Amino acid sequence: MLNFYKEKILGGVGSGLIAFALIPGIGYIFFIIGVIMFIISIHNISKLLNEGEIYSNIIKSFLIGILGTVISLFLGLYTFASVFSGHWNFGANIFLSLIIFYSFTIASAVFFRKSLVSIASFTDNELFKTAGDVMFWSAILTILALGFIGMFISWILLSIAFFTMSNYIEIRKNEKPVFDSDYYKIY
Secondary structure (H helix, E strand, O other): OOHHHHHHHHHHHHHHHHOOOOOOOOOHHHHHHHHHHHHHHHHHHHHHHHOHHHHHHHHHHHHHHHHHHHHHOOOOOOOHHHHHHHOOHHHHHHHHHHHHHHHHHHHHHHHHHHHHHHHHHOOOOOOHHHHHHHHHHHHHHHHHOOOOHHHHHHHHHHHHHHHHHEEEEEEOOOOOOOOEEEOOOOO
């Protein structure tokens, strides 16, 4: 049996802080502290379960999200600066910036969901899978701006998933699944 008490506290508090990053003024501090706590928690869970892909997928998710945001912000600032220099590709550049942000957000959510589905399969806590699904569908709905509300809900669900996770988890050893998907593992 593995003890997950520290990881569940770190993950739960970290996810909650990320969810409340929208608070004006101090939200970015909540976000940074929350991300650090969340990533440490996922890293420790990944090590305890001996499943490197859980941590790897979370890191890919965050890196893809950051890269997409930086590229789209850079293109947006370039567009804003080009208006003052007389170049008028304003609409096309803004549209391209939004498409880049949208596609990177979906790619980030795919890796995030993969990691949470893996955690759900080990912990038998389906709330992790639900949080991953909500994050994925919210990423798709960001085109309508409704997705940002769904992402907030996903972080809240993830925080609840961590806090309701069992302190001790028994790991089955030397069992390889015969059939493996995102939803079911048949041994």
